[in-house]
Amino acid sequence: MSEGETESTYFRRTSRWKLIVTLLIVALIVTVIVSLNVGYAQIPFGNILTILGKQIPFVNGFVDSSLVLPSQTAIILQIRLPRIIAGVVVGAALAASGVVYQGVFRNPMADSYVLGVSAGAAVGASVSILFGAGFSIFGLRFIQVAAFIGALSAMFLVYNISRVGSRVPVTTLLLCGIAVNFFLYSIVALLEVIAGDELHAIVFWLIGGFSNVLWSDIWAVVPFIIIGVVISFFYTRSLNLLAMGEETAQHLGLNVERVKQILLVLASMVTAAAVSLSGLVGFVGLMVPHVTRLIVGPDHRILFPASTIIGAIFLVVCDALARVVATPFASTLELPVGIITMLFGAPFFILLFRKKKGRYAS
């Protein structure tokens, strides 16, 4: 390959990355619109577009909504759309934090829940289901606040236990995360045993899903997730350096301990916000980064944004499946999305790996 060619390839790659991100965003929008069509009530696709068009400033003057029933508008805007947007937000958050965790830990097994965030959230949620149902704080559901606080407390607990002087070695962090996870899940199990009638609610929350999501629930977590994801994006080159090993990253000018600290706090905050909205949706944070890496390669500058969007698409698709898959058996039964992500995600993941494992293996 000639020199000019290599050089132009290097810079052309940036525009290729932009193209990938653009295409993925388009795919996400299409997925969202198509999945609005999925559900028990049959609403013509034209009507859905009309309802959406009516919501867009300036465009709404040209949209004729005379044929749309008010009940259809309500179903789309107050039931389906919040649920789908929640899927977008949670899927993006889990996938983004999954990339960060795998990068910081340089461990393919790391996922969004590795630092005890899930278990902490589970304890918070279970406690609130048992003892604080119906409370609300600043108009937010108590369960959401409790899950968020529980998740962050668990993360800080793990982080401080594993600190050695000013350093936080990743192996101790991983092991402490596992230990704290077990400890907290035993509390959840204890709460489940004494739960009685509330057991059903706890189990549903632990699987994770979007039933009865309100717009206010979403707005409460979106700022945390956007801030976390956007700031993390500026650390994608640092993640590339960390992939070289911590010593090398330091030799290349990275303030390793500080960057690790910032990234872990951001990713945990993003995860905590997401699970407070949806419960413990599993597998997204582990699988989506791996699948994306197979497609776009290991460079975090494209891996991170692509994973974020693919995570959103993946969870929206899974949620759509959750809404229709059980319909033949019981018309109003909806599965929690957490079941779908694992039930369909895992075989898909294995299939993809068997096909491309040669390329992935280092």
Added chain:
Amino acid sequence: MSSLVLLNVDGVECRYGSIKVLDDVSLSVKGGDFVGILGPNGSGKTTLLKSISRILKPRRGTILLNEADIYSLKNVDVAKQLAVVPQESNIGFSFSALDIVMMGRNPHVTRFQMESTKDLAIVRKAMAVTNTWQFADRPINELSGGEKQRVIIARALAQEPSILLLDEPLTHLDIINQLEIMDLVKELCVKDKLVVLAVFHDLNLAARYCTSALMLKKGKVFAAGGLSDVLTSENIKGVFNVNAIVQKHLVSNSVFVIPLSPQKQVPARRCAVHLICGAGTGTALMKVLLDEGYSVTAGVLNVLDTDFETAEFLKIPVTTEAPFSPITEKAHNANLDMIRKASTVVLTSVPFGFGNLKNLKAAREALASGVTTYVIEEVPIDQRDFTRGQAKKLFKELKSKGAVFVNNPNELLSLLNVSEEKMKRAEFEKAKLTDHLKPEDIPKKTKIRW
């Protein structure tokens, strides 16, 4: 660069837990210095590099980069001046070689910037000089060990450092790559006034490129200074516990080191061997016989003869003659004295001229006085007789009088073992053994009269 970069390591002590790995190590270098860090495994070489590259903070002592404490500087500022090539790089992800080298630009690019064409130009230069540009697009984990290491060196160069730390940088490289990379580093050191601190296991590579050296033993500085002052056989013996020949090479004009296998712990044999050799024919045998536990003497040898130098080095007692001179009667008699104290005489396949014909006569004397005499005839006597047949005649005489002829040194060794068994029973031999010259008997310095 307006002024030369300075690196001062002063009284550094490092510990892993309670184990002291570096103890009061000091070092002062400036731009243009090429310093080899030498020492056996576990002597603290890598730890010293780690403490300089801010991975392991010293418990005591300071490390100053241009008079600023390196531990008070920001990582990114240090990385602009100091680059490290680690012992081994495990990169699990399939980044391209170009991506890896571009990471060297990290200290020069802020978090919110992308790399510019200028950065790419610097990277391209670094890859061109390390001969890695031709596989810029290949994934790093598909490259060979040597190619990978060159990419890592290119990454260090892309940092545009003024100090380069190399930790065993050549382990994965074949000989041509070793020389190319080191030539390159040396050139940067001389032309751009880089400081190069390199850990070497190969003393000869160190000797070839370093201007000065630091020899570590158990975390302490054993020797420091100019290369030829540090790289001596005494220091090598002291640090590595290995005997080595250190000489100036005629072609490369650098010091070179030939390590010798550590002395085997064999039970000393009660057998003294006198070698009649010369012109390098006895060199290998001297070492082998010593290793096998024999007591060895040699003579007559001309001073400056290869065998003489070997004997000097191995501290073998020798009867000598002045350089390029025929053996005098005096030397011959001294040799006969030495032979009488030996239990065995070995005659190597040395060529004979009129200068050393007396040595052949000495062998005849030995045989006559009842000393077992072996003759190694690797080269037929016809081909190495430069005395118009006199040597050949003496040879025939030796054969008829019962000298044992063997074809090579190995044959000799197996025969020696047998005759040693016989000897144990011979009472009168004992006197010879006790009288035989010991290494400490030889004078400390052989006087050479020109």
